[in-house]
Amino acid sequence: MTNKPPGPRKAYRNRAFLDGVEARPLRIVAEYLEPKSRFEDAEVSDTIVFMGSARLLAHDEAERRLAEARQSGDDVEAAEMRLAMARYYEDARELARRLTEWSKTLEGNRRRFVVCTGGGPGAMEAANRGASEARGLNIGLGISLPNEAHDNPYITRELSFDFHYFFMRKFWFIYLAKAIVFFPGGFGTLDEFFETLTLVQTGKLKKKLPLVLFGTDYWRRVLNLDALVENGMIAAKDLDLIFHAQTVDEAFHHITTELLEYALAEPGGRM
Numbered sequence: 001m002t003n004k005p006p007g008p009r010k011a012y013r014n015r016a017f018l019d020g021v022e023a024r025p026l027r028i029v030a031e032y033l034e035p036k037s038r039f040e041d042a043e044v045s046d047t048i049v050f051m052g053s054a055r056l057l058a059h060d061e062a063e064r065r066l067a068e069a070r071q072s073g074d075d076v077e078a079a080e081m082r083l084a085m086a087r088y089y090e091d092a093r094e095l096a097r098r099l100t101e102w103s104k105t106l107e108g109n110r111r112r113f114v115v116c117t118g119g120g121p122g123a124m125e126a127a128n129r130g131a132s133e134a135r136g137l138n139i140g141l142g143i144s145l146p147n148e149a150h151d152n153p154y155i156t157r158e159l160s161f162d163f164h165y166f167f168m169r170k171f172w173f174i175y176l177a178k179a180i181v182f183f184p185g186g187f188g189t190l191d192e193f194f195e196t197l198t199l200v201q202t203g204k205l206k207k208k209l210p211l212v213l214f215g216t217d218y219w220r221r222v223l224n225l226d227a228l229v230e231n232g233m234i235a236a237k238d239l240d241l242i243f244h245a246q247t248v249d250e251a252f253h254h255i256t257t258e259l260l261e262y263a264l265a266e267p268g269g270r271m
Helices: 020-041 059-072 076-103 125-132 166-176 187-201 216-222 226-230 236-241 246-263
Strands: 047-051 114-117 138-143 161-165 176-184 211-212 242-245
Touching: 020 161, 020 166, 020 187, 047 059, 047 076, 047 125, 047 187, 076 114, 076 125, 076 161, 076 226, 076 246, 114 187, 125 138, 138 166, 166 176, 166 187, 166 236, 176 246, 187 211, 187 236, 211 246, 216 242, 236 242, 242 246
Parallel strands: 047 114, 047 176, 114 138, 138 161, 176 211, 211 242
Antiparallel strands: none
16 A cells, blocks of 8 residues: 655645745734734733833842842942842832732723733833732733843733734834833833834824833933924924823823823724
């Protein structure tokens, strides 16, 4: 008895094709449809997005590293700076916890204003951690990057994502967001901030989207936005698109006030 030769493969089972250039549109669509399906299954209507550096440390971890640095004499100044910046990890954690507890008091069957991050360490981990400590769902929109950890342990398992395309990841950040908080960060945080700010300034976003720069002292040193006004590059009113917060209380009050006034009656993403 001869073995029957294998039949032709179905296209959607052809791994070489799916990973190739020709199937790129399919992969892009998959990074839209698969997250959409999971958000619907979890009854997530919208989010509060936390952006910020992956390099921020929890206070206890920063203290431990400083003690090690002092003992070894290795780069004590850098360790002291990490400890000073650890306040922002703890602030992100506390703000996410408070916003999650607040969102759980809202009426309705769907989940509103769910904490969402880029899924990595640092400020992202802090926000997912705070939401988890409040026993709330939270989202991690991870991205595949060489030599960089992602998928922190505090993300709700069914809402942990691993994107290939930056622009599809950014789509999901913006599409469901009803407020975005930018904690101290580097190039990635600046990229996300300015892209979002441009969408709001140009009216490409139809929804009201509060943008909070958290850590006034930090951002005033990093960004001189007043110089853009002084040189006629933006209108003075464009600076009103940004709210500066130095404390958790300031950020919490501003975000909840804005959401109650503009977003509570409008579930779902609107761009």
